[in-house]
Amino acid sequence: MENFALELIQNGKRIDKRDFMQFRNIEIKENVIGKAEGSAYVKLGNTQVIAGIKMGVGTPFPDTPNQGILSVNSEFTPLASAEFESGPPGENAIELSRVVDRGIRESKTIEMEKLVITAGEKVYSVFIDIYILDNQGNLLDAAALAALVALLNTRVPKLDADGNIVRGEYERKLPVVHKPITVSVCKIGDKLFVDPLLEEEAVIDAKLSIAFREDDKICAMQKQGIKGIEFDALEKMVDVALEKSKELRKLAK
Amino acid sequence: MENFALELIQNGKRIDKRDFMQFRNIEIKENVIGKAEGSAYVKLGNTQVIAGIKMGVGTPFPDTPNQGILSVNSEFTPLASAEFESGPPGENAIELSRVVDRGIRESKTIEMEKLVITAGEKVYSVFIDIYILDNQGNLLDAAALAALVALLNTRVPKLDADGNIVRGEYERKLPVVHKPITVSVCKIGDKLFVDPLLEEEAVIDAKLSIAFREDDKICAMQKQGIKGIEFDALEKMVDVALEKSKELRKLAK
Amino acid sequence: MENFALELIQNGKRIDKRDFMQFRNIEIKENVIGKAEGSAYVKLGNTQVIAGIKMGVGTPFPDTPNQGILSVNSEFTPLASAEFESGPPGENAIELSRVVDRGIRESKTIEMEKLVITAGEKVYSVFIDIYILDNQGNLLDAAALAALVALLNTRVPKLDADGNIVRGEYERKLPVVHKPITVSVCKIGDKLFVDPLLEEEAVIDAKLSIAFREDDKICAMQKQGIKGIEFDALEKMVDVALEKSKELRKLAK
Amino acid sequence: MGKKSDIELIVGGLRKDKRLPEQTREIKMKVGNIVSANGSAEVSFGNTIALSSVHGPRELFPRHLQESQTGILRVRYNMAPFSVDDRKSPGPDRRSVEISKVIRLALEPAIFLDDYPKVTVDGFVEVIQADGSTRVTGINALSLALASAGIPMKDLVTACSVGKINGTLIVDLNGEEDNNSESDVAVAIMPTSNLVTLLQMDGVLTKEELMHLLDLAKKTCKDIHEMQRNVLLEKYKGEE
Amino acid sequence: MGKKSDIELIVGGLRKDKRLPEQTREIKMKVGNIVSANGSAEVSFGNTIALSSVHGPRELFPRHLQESQTGILRVRYNMAPFSVDDRKSPGPDRRSVEISKVIRLALEPAIFLDDYPKVTVDGFVEVIQADGSTRVTGINALSLALASAGIPMKDLVTACSVGKINGTLIVDLNGEEDNNSESDVAVAIMPTSNLVTLLQMDGVLTKEELMHLLDLAKKTCKDIHEMQRNVLLEKYKGEE
């Protein structure tokens, strides 16, 4: 199947007949987890991801006393693939978390200053948990999209007189001011394509994942894959990703 | 040996010639660990168990500000069996801890409200550590009995002016108001029997462990074993356990 | 190679032609890690070790409210040997840390009482991290020497008004009042020798490591190796270690 | 349990979510929802949602764990960090280790792996939203996932919770009821052969109450079993 | 050690528990106390109680750890949570890892496993009550457990602690003495061949004091060895 995927790509085709620049069908459901402060389910082809946002109250980091806390975690649940094992997150799950984290943190998507309860002492924390339910390729793009949609519907919970969270009551929306979208561009020889299937991921030379803000500024990049990329190809990959990011952003209302 | 055990049971007999409803000889020693606030050694046939109670001072859980803290842990020490491995507790040790815990907690054996030092801030914690020294079958009944006897001889340590524990000095007995006894009833085909040997445990169809209070109310149940149990058999097993619980309770003074 | 080492020793010789009582060449560099409060690099033949001292601020242990905190840790980095594995410290790394710790702690090398900031509440902590870079034998003697030299050049960092450490500014030298030196004496049959090569360590019967203060008092001992030691030999090994300790101490200014 | 049994959970014969004592919440079932697995299912009881998938039969590593005469079943039950009020940190805890074991024991009597020596069948239950009765919801889901994976089964396994609140015996405890119950009981049944494969009880009950609750559980499981069969039949129909 | 060496531990020539400097606490020994093990023993020095058992020789997994020419000894020393004043949380710490190693090294010279290639002999020491000198108590127990398991031994291994308190050299430190000693020394000896297999020292001593202490240890171990032999002889007699 993998060799077949490779041969097809080299001949300008794909297993599921998609165009090289075409994403699979994307289905988004919001607020799928009522217990969470925000949540989103993203189905990208047969890849399924849930992002759930829990908010808590904590102590700010000493070097950022006037900012809330952001934490991104992902679970490659063994539901999702015979390759995923139980146990602490492996390097791929950690890498995915950290790239999604950088895309949100570096882009200043959340106004972290508005999450201070008492400066230097007490702030809101935002935990983004990305749950992979079914892996049929291109997890990162699906995960980043789910995280963004979940952030956009996240509500800040109310505090009682003692400063503890009142579950189920909310005082305002989470202050989200940017919409970073991550697009991964794959490369086999001189062929570039987006939204790889699992079978395609197994045979790519390289993949470049790029997060763009709505002002078209780049806010995170990560190269993956077993081969190097020519400098010329890099620029093309950035262009492709920028174009596709505009398309995907329309889905994140 | 295991097939032999099975054959015998099916013919109404046991390896050690006991009656189906007969426990092995039980030897109990109290206060075997002077360093502990309470302790008991139980020898059930060749099965040996120590329960040691340590008390400490801690912060109550937010949802029970007016109660002390109870924690039950068990160690299947590699002393006790070639099957027990070093390392964190496995599923059997965790299950045993949790069933003993429920038998004590749900029955309201300890008056947890009387372990408050300062409401919402400081309470006594009760750690029950169950140490398996020799496994020759029926660990759960032995462990639950050891835990109860140890609780019954536990003394609450004194506090100094700063609220720290003064080791070796005690102010009162631990307020223990119930005497839950756990009895496990085993089933092979339509045969029911109690207090299984290790060789018998290897061939049982199912086991039902039930904790009874001295008012004959059930306060914990756990089904184990590789086969299902008929509804009719369930009731008989409950009856057997109730009867035997009265007998065992006499040993816990 | 190992059998060769053994044969040579039995014939009164060594692979590198050294005398039985001769250390390899020792190279010491101080303050090799500018980020650390103190540091030393020791090259003993081809064995390379760095000791780095970090100081922090912490809460004293309840039983020593008027003393700073000392912690010794060693990392057998996989750099240093094909035998060293990634992961938490193994028994050899832990043993080395603890023997170095005892040599420093029991000898009262550091005046721990002078590291109190607020009695019972806030004290300086001293973390000694021993990093093994290349293992060509006799790690313990090299590690203990590196730790001592690093302590001797350690400076106590300044605190700001809030009691937090100001990195890069120092108020005084760490109060170091003894100079414990550890010497390991090896034994094969009736032959005694010091500073074993890796190949020699593989064939020794026993090793006795002894730490001496500058007043020739013993402040730590640890026996290693696969065979027992005759009582007579013990005394000779102590004598050898004492003599060599004086020689090595000259290197720790 | 029983901590605050003075809370009013039943008013005018109805539970706070308007259910009758012996009524379950709305139950939804789906199979085949995870294409990467050999079998899968999603089951929800009201707001409690459990996803399940099965990988295998597949070779078991390390080899010294293999059984030469039969395949083995392994089960992991897990709760998502966002499934509860205060974020649960990822990874197994003592509760999930115990529940993983009892779920395995609940399913084992129903499957036969004698034709699969040396292999493992791995069943996973992920609770993505927790509002009481998560383990029994997970058992219903895993039973469907095993069936949809084509694992040979003597019977399905069907589970529900029963219990006692404010002195009344009830079916299918939600989270609030569970936290304030006088007793809760988790039951799994092989409905065709009428065998009980899971029975766990917490709290305080008389023997008579227990027997009544087991009866309620039996009846409830019959209905749930019917739903399980239907969702599997629909799936096979869809595949023809 | 030495933290509060101003505490009066010896008054009128007697230690606080009325012992003479060179006197051990009451020593008790038992073998065969754990029927599930191949060998076992219980040894107590006053309030310090160590249980030991041996499983094996048995095959070692994973296989790449096996030695083709000899069996290996593995040792785990552990303290029960309730063995000390403040509950010790379960699991190995740095101290127990080091002690497990030195106990293994103390026993290895006395056993020979050349006839058991590829296997492991696993020795376990559980301290169920700790009042000083736990590692030497454990060595005495494990030595008995190995012998009672029929592991081939050149010699028993016998151990005791010696040390210095209030300027006096003493034998068999209890917990309070250990915490306030000027020095403590743990010694294990193969008593027949007179070889030292464990020697660990803490605190501050002159060479002369050390030599004197080693002498005291040697004498004390002779007595303990006698007890070890007797308890083994009794066991074998009982078995005839």
Added chain:
Amino acid sequence: MGKKSDIELIVGGLRKDKRLPEQTREIKMKVGNIVSANGSAEVSFGNTIALSSVHGPRELFPRHLQESQTGILRVRYNMAPFSVDDRKSPGPDRRSVEISKVIRLALEPAIFLDDYPKVTVDGFVEVIQADGSTRVTGINALSLALASAGIPMKDLVTACSVGKINGTLIVDLNGEEDNNSESDVAVAIMPTSNLVTLLQMDGVLTKEELMHLLDLAKKTCKDIHEMQRNVLLEKYKGEE
């Protein structure tokens, strides 16, 4: 990054350490510094010091991880506890796991292990002092260590960091610059074949800025590559 981009990092066209924007810190390289390894190197960029060694090719355990057609590369990146201002507790964290992976991916395209089926080549990077750009310093060191271990390589791998501070595009960020940058980019290149094998970017940049930075990285890597070649040549000369 960007947290306090109002800090003045460039004054009068010079960075705080007197460098021009496109200037690296002093770079030092050594090979063969660890005799116990098959290959080794030390590389420093100013105060950032990385040691690297390579063990292997050697057999991979457990065996079921072996690849039958090729050897594999494993990489561990680690920071010493004393390498940073506040002591780092030992052991891997999420950051070091990610960096270990990207370093491995940066080197893999340059080596070929087809002639070494079933084996592993293990590369280790230890940062003993950290002042920014630790991962690229580590890549330069590991590339040298692999070459000096005789691992077949198509090309060396050369790496540097580039970024943006106070609106200016710069080369080789030190710790303070990294913490206050508007963006930082880590780049690794196979200099002979002109292929990018590592590219990670943080912060906010326009596409034009990124392209300009990639150009700077390419130029800088040419110079570093020259140094790598020289240090290897010297070593081989020394060995003749």
